[in-house]
Each structure stands twice: as C-alpha cells, then as structure tokens.
Amino acid sequence: MKPRDRLRIAVQKSGRLSEVSQDLLARCGLKFRHSRDKLFCFGESLAIDLLLVRDDDIPGLIADGVCDLGIVGRNVLAEQQAALQSREAVVPFRELLPLGFGRCRLSIAIPQELDYAEPSSLQGLRIATTYPALTAQWLQQAGVTAKVVVLSGSVEIAPKLGTADAICDLVSSGATLQANQLREVAGILDSEAVLAAAPGLPPDERGELQELLLRRIEGVIQVRESKLVLLQTTRAALAGVTRLLPPGQQPTVTSIEGSADDVALQAVCHGAITWQHLEDMRRAGARHMLVLPVEKMLA
Ligand code: ATP
Ligand code: MG
Structure with missing residues (x-):
C-alpha cells in the first residue's frame, strides 16, 4: 500500500x-x-x-x-x-x-401459523437470509441443524414462494414482516x-x-443527546430539584444577588427532558426553568 x-x-x-x-x-x-x-x-x-x-x-x-x-x-x-x-x-x-x-435488529421470523417455542423449533427447516455467516453461527450456538438458503434480497417473500420455511433478516418497525404474514421469534443481533x-x-x-x-x-x-437546563430555586429545595434532573454533569449552583435564600442552577443533562420533568421540578420548588439545545461541546 x-x-x-x-x-x-x-x-x-x-x-x-x-x-x-x-x-x-x-x-x-x-x-x-x-x-x-x-x-x-x-x-x-x-x-x-x-x-x-x-x-x-x-x-x-x-x-x-x-x-x-x-x-x-x-x-x-x-x-x-x-x-x-x-x-x-x-x-x-x-x-x-x-x-x-x-437502529435495527437481525432476527429470525417464521410464517404466522408456524409454532415456535425455542430455537430447536427451527430444527430441519430452511432459513433464507442475506446474512448466512451470522445465521449459521447463531444456529450452531443454539445447537440447531437447519439449512441456510443464501439470497441476495427480497428475503421476506421466500416462505411464500416456497424457497424457505423461515427467514433471518433485518427488522426495524416490523411492518415488512407483518405485510408478509411473518412473526419475529428470535433476535440474533442488535444493530446500529x-x-x-x-x-x-x-x-x-x-x-x-x-x-x-x-x-x-x-x-x-x-x-445531540444533551440539553442545557437553567432554573432558579431555594437552597432548601435545591437537593430535591437536583435529584429530578436527568443524568448529566454535576450542576453549577450560584447565589442570586440580593437574595440570601435563592440560587440559580445550570446543568448539562443527557437524554430527553419532558414536560413531566419540568412539572415535577416545579412541584419540588424550581422556578424560571429554561431548556436549551447545546450547539457544540468539547470536554
Ligand atoms: P447498498 O446499496 O449500499 O448495499 P443496502 O441495500 O445494502 O445498500 P440499506 O437498505 O440502505 O442497504 O441499509 C443500510 C443499513 O441500514 C443496513 O445495513 C442496516 O444497518 C440499516 N437499517 C436500519 N433499518 C433497517 C431496515 N429496516 N432494513 C434494512 N436495513 C436497515
Ligand atoms: Mg448493501
């Protein structure tokens, strides 16, 4: 090279x-x-x-x-x-x-009318997939002998066409499986x-x-997953309010000029902050709450 x-x-x-x-x-x-x-x-x-x-x-x-x-x-x-x-x-x-x-998952799916209790239910079946190595590895680990039928696409119609009894394919919403009267029975890999x-x-x-x-x-x-939260509260309510914040960095707490009891809190939180979060914090004593998107971050 x-x-x-x-x-x-x-x-x-x-x-x-x-x-x-x-x-x-x-x-x-x-x-x-x-x-x-x-x-x-x-x-x-x-x-x-x-x-x-x-x-x-x-x-x-x-x-x-x-x-x-x-x-x-x-x-x-x-x-x-x-x-x-x-x-x-x-x-x-x-x-x-x-x-x-x-995000999606690689899963085994079978026709809705077929019974499935455990991996051994697939014993002796033909499984169509574009992922033959992962399918074979999973079958081997489960101690199941089945025939892996390699297709290059449109795997979901194989059972209807009679070229396979089950499939191993990527699923996200499950709509494609449903449209083809298939049901997901085992997950092989979580992907993103x-x-x-x-x-x-x-x-x-x-x-x-x-x-x-x-x-x-x-x-x-x-x-992408962070928000800056600004709010005011009293020293007495501070611990209760802080406990309700989603996980993130240790908040910065500053006193408010001219007020002995009140403090301002600033925190970068990871994960969604819902209306429910804000309402709970209000009940715990928080006021003037602001939730802002973060534009750039460098630790
Ligand atoms: P290429 O022409 O580049 O080979 P492709 O047809 O193989 O494209 P796409 O269908 O665009 O690939 O999917 C790309 C990736 O998107 C998949 O490998 C998978 O990681 C992810 N993905 C997320 N949801 C799904 C889904 N429902 N079906 C298929 N892939 C999904
Ligand atoms: Mg591809």
Missing part, C-alpha cells in the same frame, strides 16, 4: 445510512469538494477525504487499507467478521464507536450504524487525524 498523508473515510453512497452519515461528518466540521463521478470527495477543511461506496464494500476497503475508517451497519461488519471467523481467518477491521442511528476502522491506529499523521475526528464525532453525539 502506498503511504498516504490524508485520512480516508468510506460511507454509503445511497441508502438508509448515506444522508445521516454525511450529515454527521458535516457537523464535525468536514467540508468536501464533490468530484464529477461523486465517488471520491476531496476534504477541504481537513486532510480527510470521503469515499462513497456500497455499504457491503466498507469492511473490505478498510481491510485492504484503501480506507482508514467507515460508517456502516454493525450487521454488515458482524456478518463479514463471522464469515472470516468461520474460515479461521484474521478479522482486519473493528467497531470503534456506535453512532446511535440506523458504527464507525469502523482497521485494528491499529495508522502510524503517521493519519493517526492524529483519526483521533481528532473520533473526538469530534463523540462531541456531536453528546451534543
């Missing part, structure tokens, strides 16, 4: 993860000049370039050293990992950070988009860039 001084990150070109992935990188301050073929985008703000590819190619691009990082579903990463492990080959990529979007990388840090400037990008991504994720 030729040495490179620019970091390269692969994201899905078009599909469920493509827009959110590019939006995440934009929030990290990355700007790209789009090329005519729209596959390679030169990074203008930092020495980080973007490659737009099919999601299935991302682990391989990292393994071959063509890219340093990738944003891909854990399901894709885990499938290719399981395939390599089944051949006792080394796994040349790893999950660095879960990104909190593209993740940042994937080679096992070690690149030994040159790219290593520093990778660390910088990782910190910024963590910051963006934290900001």
Whole structure:
C-alpha cells in the first residue's frame, strides 16, 4: 500500500445510512469538494477525504487499507467478521464507536401459523437470509441443524414462494414482516450504524487525524443527546430539584444577588427532558426553568 498523508473515510453512497452519515461528518466540521463521478470527495477543511461506496464494500476497503475508517451497519461488519471467523481467518477491521442511528435488529421470523417455542423449533427447516455467516453461527450456538438458503434480497417473500420455511433478516418497525404474514421469534443481533476502522491506529499523521475526528464525532453525539437546563430555586429545595434532573454533569449552583435564600442552577443533562420533568421540578420548588439545545461541546 502506498503511504498516504490524508485520512480516508468510506460511507454509503445511497441508502438508509448515506444522508445521516454525511450529515454527521458535516457537523464535525468536514467540508468536501464533490468530484464529477461523486465517488471520491476531496476534504477541504481537513486532510480527510470521503469515499462513497456500497455499504457491503466498507469492511473490505478498510481491510485492504484503501480506507482508514467507515460508517456502516454493525450487521454488515458482524456478518463479514463471522464469515472470516468461520474460515479461521484474521478479522482486519473493528467497531470503534456506535453512532446511535440506523437502529435495527437481525432476527429470525417464521410464517404466522408456524409454532415456535425455542430455537430447536427451527430444527430441519430452511432459513433464507442475506446474512448466512451470522445465521449459521447463531444456529450452531443454539445447537440447531437447519439449512441456510443464501439470497441476495427480497428475503421476506421466500416462505411464500416456497424457497424457505423461515427467514433471518433485518427488522426495524416490523411492518415488512407483518405485510408478509411473518412473526419475529428470535433476535440474533442488535444493530446500529458504527464507525469502523482497521485494528491499529495508522502510524503517521493519519493517526492524529483519526483521533481528532473520533473526538469530534463523540462531541456531536453528546451534543445531540444533551440539553442545557437553567432554573432558579431555594437552597432548601435545591437537593430535591437536583435529584429530578436527568443524568448529566454535576450542576453549577450560584447565589442570586440580593437574595440570601435563592440560587440559580445550570446543568448539562443527557437524554430527553419532558414536560413531566419540568412539572415535577416545579412541584419540588424550581422556578424560571429554561431548556436549551447545546450547539457544540468539547470536554
Ligand atoms: P447498498 O446499496 O449500499 O448495499 P443496502 O441495500 O445494502 O445498500 P440499506 O437498505 O440502505 O442497504 O441499509 C443500510 C443499513 O441500514 C443496513 O445495513 C442496516 O444497518 C440499516 N437499517 C436500519 N433499518 C433497517 C431496515 N429496516 N432494513 C434494512 N436495513 C436497515
Ligand atoms: Mg448493501
């Protein structure tokens, strides 16, 4: 592999993860000049370039050293990992950070009228999937012998077509399963988009860039889930009000000029703050409550 001084990150070109992935990188301050073929985008703000590819190619691009990082579903990463492990080959990529979007699960589903009590109910059945390695691994761990039928898509219609008795596929809302009279009976893997990388840090400037990008991504994720809460209360009610705040940093408490009893509280909280939270805090003695979005954060 030729040495490179620019970091390269692969994201899905078009599909469920493509827009959110590019939006995440934009929030990290990355700007790209789009090329005519729209596959390679030169990074203008930092020495980080973007490659737009099919999601299935991302682990391989990292393994071959063509890219340093990738944003891909854990399901894709885990499938290719399981395939390599089944051949006792080394796994040349790893999950660095879960990104909190593209959530779904890989599950076994069977026709609604079929009985299911435990994994052994699948004994001897044909299971259609685009995830043969993960399916085989799960069946083996459950001690079940079943035939894995590999399909490249439209797995959900296999039972109706008679090419399989059950399926193992990605589920998010469950609407596709329902539309095909299937029911989910076992979860194999909980998935979301993740940042994937080679096992070690690149030994040159790219290593520093990778660390910088990782910190910024963590910051963006934290900001997305954080709110700044401002309120006033009395010293006597302070402990009760503080207890009702969602988890977060230790609040800052300051006295209010001209008032011996009243204090102002400022806290960065993680997770949703609902009307219910505010009403509970009001009952506990909080006043003048403000909940503000956080724009940027760096620890
Ligand atoms: P590509 O052309 O890049 O190969 P694809 O068809 O394999 O695209 P998409 O359907 O765009 O992929 O899904 C990308 C990822 O989105 C999945 O690998 C998975 O991690 C995630 N995802 C979230 N919810 C779902 C869902 N209901 N069905 C399928 N994938 C989902
Ligand atoms: Mg794909």
